[in-house]
Amino acid sequence: MVAPQPFDVVIAGAGIAGCAAALEAARSGARVALLEKTVLPGGLATAGLVHIYLPLCDGNGTQVSCGIAEELLQASIKYGPGAVPACWRAGHAAPEHERLRVVFSPAAFVLALDELLEQAGVTLWYDTVVGATRVEAGRVTVLEVENKSGRGSLRAACFVDATGDADLARQAGAAYVEQENWLSLWALEATLARALDAVQCGAGAPLLKLVTAGSDNIGNGHPPGTKKWRGTNGHDVSNYVIESRRLLRTHYQQCQRDLGEHGRNDAFPLTLPSMAQLRTTCAVVGRTTMRAGEAWQARTDAIGLVADWRKPGFVWEMPFGALLPRDVRGVLMAGRCIASVDDAWEVTRVIPAAAVSGQAAGAAAALAARQGITPDALDVTQLQQHLRARGVPLQYADVGLRARAG
């Protein structure tokens, strides 16, 4: 397999983080290739059917995540249902409590992502799996990929690991931490009740019906006495998928017992996730690693702001160091595999935060490629200027908030 053209930036994984990185790098003038093992952009947010774009705001009325994080929120509802809460339509501040989030159709989001990536001039390689890396003098220089054309190598000035599982960084020998997952499944179902709702309210949004089985994000509902699952083990990934679908089968068997055989006409699974719905698999060990309790901590190398989606009033400055693997150069991390552990991981692994880290990684990759240096050697002030010029708030003061001591 021969690469059709040389690339400045090669991005592994077209989830939200990879798409954000690709958009930013391409708009910054880099020649960008985005490699994806499925045939859909969006990762867990689309192929994984995770269709709630969690808040861009702090829960106290201030929007903290902007730039591509906001652009993608808007894109998620461009070709389907969902609406920005009315109080947020006028600007970057709104009454407390109502959070700036939307529910979207995964398929509609795919169409909008296709459009954005095409407009930005990103070269997409779908159905392409990223494998081994070549590391020379501590720097990743080549990525081995495989698709229907066979195996091939891609050289680039800079790489971004947006695989969600730190596949690229792990291949390159970077240290990482792992976390096991509770068993759960999110799917979309069709129900007669929702169809009637839709007719009654005269809108299609109720047709988007989530059905869940198993655990929530903290283990409630995990089948008692059963194991947890690792995303870095091929056997675990396959069996996680099989066992999570078994839970859904049990759910519909119960429905049929409750509603009778006819019940399968009134409620049935419509779409199943086409990737394993693992929340946290691998986080690289970074130059800086984000940890529990670090909300409201000021960072001199901040590259974006993210809010805790679970509770109001907790905002994090994301450090550039969390995008830089400690042990290898030439690669930036983006999305749910950045250097962030424990409770901080819960904040940084979700859709808006993946867009924030992705945009910063894309900007850093493009700047590094242009200057012929590895991202760790970048002047952070220059990266911060670049992001601010894009309308991205980086530090608390940028949105009228203040760091808190201790």
Ligand SMILES: Cc1cc2nc3c(=O)[nH]c(=O)nc-3n(C[C@H](O)[C@H](O)[C@H](O)COP(=O)(O)OP(=O)(O)OC[C@H]3O[C@@H](n4cnc5c(N)ncnc54)[C@H](O)[C@@H]3O)c2cc1C
């Ligand atoms: C059950 C569940 C519920 C969730 N609920 C929410 C929610 O309500 N709201 C929210 O905001 N977030 C939620 N999340 C989290 C959120 O969906 C993801 O963490 C976020 O979308 C991560 O984006 P990402 O781009 O970092 O990674 P991913 O979405 O995992 O994207 C990684 C991409 O890389 C590709 N890839 C992986 N390895 C390779 C390889 N070797 N070669 C080529 N391509 C590769 C994958 O196919 C994928 O497209 C949930 C997650 C789960 C599992």
